[in-house]
Amino acid sequence: MMGMLLEKSSEHAAVGRIVEWAGQCVQCGLCLPVCPTYALNRNEAESPRGRIAIAAALARGQADPTAQLRERLDHCLGCLNCETACPAHVQYDALLIETRSLLGPPPRRPRLLLSLVKRPAWLRTLRRIGRWFALPRWQAWLARQLPTHSAWRAALRIMPTTAPAARARSRGKDAGQPRLALFPGCVASVDDAEAQQAAVALLQAAGFHVSVLPAFCCGAMDLHSGAAQAAERAASQVRQAWAGSGATQLLSVAPGCLGTLRRALPGVSVIDPLELLATHVGQLHFRPLERRVAVHLPCTQVNVAHSDGALLQLLRRVPGLQLSTLPRPPHCCGAAGSHLLEFPARAAQLRDDTLRQAATLEPQLLLSSNIGCRLHLAAGIGEQGLPWTHQHPLTLLAQQLEKS
Numbered sequence: 001m002m003g004m005l006l007e008k009s010s011e012h013a014a015v016g017r018i019v020e021w022a023g024q025c026v027q028c029g030l031c032l033p034v035c036p037t038y039a040l041n042r043n044e045a046e047s048p049r050g051r052i053a054i055a056a057a058l059a060r061g062q063a064d065p066t067a068q069l070r071e072r073l074d075h076c077l078g079c080l081n082c083e084t085a086c087p088a089h090v091q092y093d094a095l096l097i098e099t100r101s102l103l104g105p106p107p108r109r110p111r112l113l114l115s116l117v118k119r120p121a122w123l124r125t126l127r128r129i130g131r132w133f134a135l136p137r138w139q140a141w142l143a144r145q146l147p148t149h150s151a152w153r154a155a156l157r158i159m160p161t162t163a164p165a166a167r168a169r170s171r172g173k174d175a176g177q178p179r180l181a182l183f184p185g186c187v188a189s190v191d192d193a194e195a196q197q198a199a200v201a202l203l204q205a206a207g208f209h210v211s212v213l214p215a216f217c218c219g220a221m222d223l224h225s226g227a228a229q230a231a232e233r234a235a236s237q238v239r240q241a242w243a244g245s246g247a248t249q250l251l252s253v254a255p256g257c258l259g260t261l262r263r264a265l266p267g268v269s270v271i272d273p274l275e276l277l278a279t280h281v282g283q284l285h286f287r288p289l290e291r292r293v294a295v296h297l298p299c300t301q302v303n304v305a306h307s308d309g310a311l312l313q314l315l316r317r318v319p320g321l322q323l324s325t326l327p328r329p330p331h332c333c334g335a336a337g338s339h340l341l342e343f344p345a346r347a348a349q350l351r352d353d354t355l356r357q358a359a360t361l362e363p364q365l366l367l368s369s370n371i372g373c374r375l376h377l378a379a380g381i382g383e384q385g386l387p388w389t390h391q392h393p394l395t396l397l398a399q400q401l402e403k404s
């Protein structure tokens, strides 16, 4: 029925693209074994192939966007394991974004909560107020008073109890150094500020000048929820900030932001700082650390940033670390942007499976690069009373950096 709802020529064009991309799917099913939502209950409609068929049927007007069909699409984590595995190179990410954009934001979307989360200044203020009223002491109790499926309950459960670190600052020795711009993002600028400081320190040690851009949301959560206008406003803010930076490359310590930043800035090199650091590894020397470390590789780090190899290369330079990676697909931790707020029970199921795998490695420390994944996993570590700490890998690397 989507065909009947189309009003603009841009929407007709989007429908054409969805039908064309869906037509590239040869229905081989090779994507099914790597799909975390298919792994949950072996339901074809919750698989990449099933979702492509649903998107095509909606676009052709052969099906109505019922609540049930819509939920099949909304359950998708956007992990892109399927796109990586697909021999026909179906552009699943683009297909899903266009389909969601035509459908509009899902009914379960916690708009008020997301508008708060996307504003770093509000988030910092709220965290400060929470600490004045000793929120960390009654946070768990308060979360339990809220309905099980409430997005606010999920948000309270993942909110860190420690005070956020100060924002990263621009650093570099002289004007002759290559200039990089660091994109702080929204939640990451507050809860990953330490990792951003670490990135700046490591890049400076490797000979770069880093300027830190203003903190705001890249629009990833809007883009992947069908809020196309809000996503475009964010993209335009990204372009403006980039234009004023004078830098040659844009960096983000949160792999979850990279895809959206690249989409906003076609032709610009937008990368994970780990990639850059790995190419300058000879300039970095690390002090030993005897620790058993489990490395969680976020889906976006593997499928979008492609910086998993660089990460492991750098960590292997720290003498004494006993590194093990968690098995990859179909294991997504379930955080997936706002998925953990919209579908907390499903997100917890995926997270607990990830933590079970990590437990087999008997780690003392769990590393994960993506802020959403780390907050989600940290909440599980806390709830289950697991004896591990957690960190962004950049924080560990900066902490072990030998100062020259």
Ligand code: SF4
Pocket: 024, 025, 026, 027, 028, 029, 030, 031, 032, 048, 049, 052, 082, 085, 086, 087, 088, 089, 090
């Ligand atoms: S692997 Fe690609 S072509 Fe095969 S079913 Fe999945 S999306 Fe379609």
Ligand code: SF4
Pocket: 034, 035, 036, 037, 038, 046, 047, 048, 051, 075, 076, 077, 078, 079, 080, 081, 082, 083, 092
């Ligand atoms: S993006 Fe991930 S969750 Fe969504 S269909 Fe592909 S493999 Fe499954």
